[in-house]
Amino acid sequence: MRLTDGHQPTQRVSVVVIAHDDAVHVPDAVRSALAQGEHVAEVIAVDDASGDDTGEVLDRIARKDPRVRVVHHTVNSGGCGTPRNTGLRLATAPWVMFLDSDDVLPPGAIDRLLGAATLHSADVVAGACLRREIPDGREVRWQPQLYEAEALHEDTSACPELLRDTVSVNKLYAREFLDRHGIRFPDGRFPYEDFVFTARLYAAAARLVVVPDPVYVWQVRRQARRLSISLARDTIGNWRSRVAAQRFAVHTLEHGGHGLLADAARVRFLEHDLRMYLRELPLRSPDYREDWWRDTRSLLEGDARMEQAVNSASAPARWAALTVLAAPGPLPDDGLRRLAALAGKPGRLLPPYAVGPSGAPVWSETLPTELAGLDTLAACDLPVTVDAKVTPGARTRVDLTLHDLYGGLGAAGPESVELELVDRATDRVGLTVRATWTATTGADGDTQIPAHAPTPTAPGDASCPTNAPGSWTARIDGLELAGLTASGPVAAWDVRARLHFRDGSVNETTVRAVRAGLRRVAVPHPRRILVLLQPYATHDGSLAFRVAPGVRGALRIAGARAGRVLRDRLPARPDPTQPATPTTPVRPAGDPT
Known part of the structure; x- marks a missing residue:
């Protein structure tokens, strides 16, 4: 009407x-x-x-x-x-x-x-x-x-x-x-x-x-x-339901004579749904991983139109899909964490960086899937990795390492980094600091920024050298995080980074928490008596801080930890997407997640 x-x-x-x-x-x-x-x-x-x-x-x-x-x-x-x-x-x-x-x-x-x-x-x-x-x-x-x-x-x-x-x-x-x-x-x-x-x-x-x-x-x-359907993603039945709905939607568009729309729906699924489930894959059981990997390879290998969609997807989704296709079974834990980081938003390509026989960037030496299109990305679009080692205390120190990506960052010229601490509950910026990048130097004192130098570090390894070839370092010292005001007894502060380059471009990302130094400390405070400060890695490895003022906040953190331990010991939750379960979801399935 x-x-x-x-x-x-x-x-x-x-x-x-x-x-x-x-x-x-x-x-x-x-x-x-x-x-x-x-x-x-x-x-x-x-x-x-x-x-x-x-x-x-x-x-x-x-x-x-x-x-x-x-x-x-x-x-x-x-x-x-x-x-x-x-x-x-x-x-x-x-x-x-x-x-x-x-x-x-x-x-x-x-x-x-x-x-x-x-x-x-x-x-x-x-x-x-x-x-x-x-x-x-x-x-x-x-x-x-x-x-x-x-x-x-x-x-x-x-x-x-x-x-x-x-x-x-x-x-x-x-x-x-x-x-x-x-x-x-x-x-x-x-x-x-x-x-x-x-x-x-x-x-x-x-x-x-x-x-x-x-x-x-x-x-x-x-x-x-x-949990709603869109949140209960820890069962393989949930993924299979999502894939079935996607195939039904694509069929609907193709049957209606809208082939281009069907192709766009395939690309959307890769760039949103596939990446979302890949981000969570390291958290799943071995049986789930096996089933998910097999089902997903079957989906990606299904037809020529899906192959075209993989090649048309944006770089992080395309590389992730090609890596799944190249591996007959789930990657080992380190590989899964690396794949999950690539599927993040923003995506991060974690070191080590390998090259294939032709000199082209590849996923790894053992899985030489080419990272096609990496050399065409501007510095602002590169899936950069910034590592952060935290020394918590009354004046917290953060040591940052920016890893080069096959010379892509060196050409743009990293100049400075701006860190923001953002209250997760309100999206309010509570603190902004800036530091200057320093290029690493070799034994002879010369600056080392090779064009295609693999970085010999292992993801999450606390023993990694902080000044590996093809990297830059920066130090932010004297952060008084205990003074951050919270919207509740415990506040979670996410760390966001803006990387500024000599050519004027800016790359916005998160920083990866190096496990060493992630410990809780009690910081004295003149008004709150004490503040419990806890740097931690989120499920995708990004650095965040919990700030809990006073005894009440400390008890909240302790209670939350006890709850997580108890949930880990409980039996697995039944799969709500299987026919044997009669309950219906009360959420729409469009999943704005």
Whole structure:
């Protein structure tokens, strides 16, 4: 339905809220929809056969507000698609939006979406999705590059970049458009159903508008008793569900005559999904690694179009995929950590750096996969590695080593490094320091910056020389980290680095924590008595600091450590993606992770 008058009474929305065993959070979701105002004609709440009080809670809300309609499924569907389809079938307003029971709509979201729909006569309007970490409240935008400014896309099938947003809940849909093209979610137990729904949407050549305003808040609860599908990635069934949904989406696009879109979807999967699971692979069990490696090689070897997608992917994703293809089984632990670092965002290519028989950069001497395209990357785009050795104390010292990449950094001329400590909860910069790089020197006193010198160091080896050939060093001394103010009893501070080069380019990255020196220290403080300072390596090896002021903060760190030890000793969690498990996820599968 195309609207031209912003004051027409037809400008009304049905909000479909789906819920399963979520009596605690669903009232907030429904209230956030009702609070959107007069444009909300109805809230259709679908209780997918909950075993708790979800149905009763929704019935109580409906008795107080006539706009709320409750539908009770008698049998759990096993997924998010069926309850959404139920709500869509019952919707009466010309526009429809989807909302999950543990998320909320921010104030003014529907007004903003409807305004853009009216102005541009759109079939679909998409807005920014905020990923909010609970309980600390940190918010990160999903696919921010797609939502920098308001823009009209006349035909989604001609805009491959839009495929990077696989989320269905941050969009307002003209119901007539969905009905006319038969666009529905896969029914039953189908994890990552958003992949298929959005593929059907883009294949239908929707007239789509994007707005930069936040219109959906995805609330991430990592400590929840039952993790969402997008967070429960530690089972091989989760990966297989994701791959199955990806293949279904690609088939949908190809069958609709959109081969270029299908190719773009393959590249997106490599650059986002493959890299995400590779980052976490060192954390998984040996059995998981074997299954994942075999399944992924089968996916990458599947057809010529996937081979083309691998070659078209950006450098970190391309090199990672080629390395998986080259190795018949999972790499050893050091190799997996190195591959995970390459798959990071930003990616880091860890030393040692090897060259093949032709002199070209390769992954390793034992696995000579060529790092094709490395020589064409500018210094600002290189997957550089900066090592950091920390000496914690009242005045903390950080010794940095920047490793050259086959001469690429030497040509640009490293000049200085700027470190920022960023509060993980608020994204606030608490401290900024700068130091000058010094090129390493050889025994004869000459500066050593060879064009193609492998760096003879092993990843994470505390005994590595800090001034290896083809590297630069810098020292930052006197950091008074105990004075950093925290948003809670314990604050986590991530370390970000900006590398400045003589040619004017800037490379933004994180720094790798050298294991030596990662120890907890108690630092006296005039106001807080003492502050517990703990440098540590994150799951991808990046340096971060925990700062815990006073006794309360110290107890929080000790309690968190005890909890991690206890979880490690518990039996493995069952695979929630297998058919034997009847519970349904309450999260959308678009996975803005």
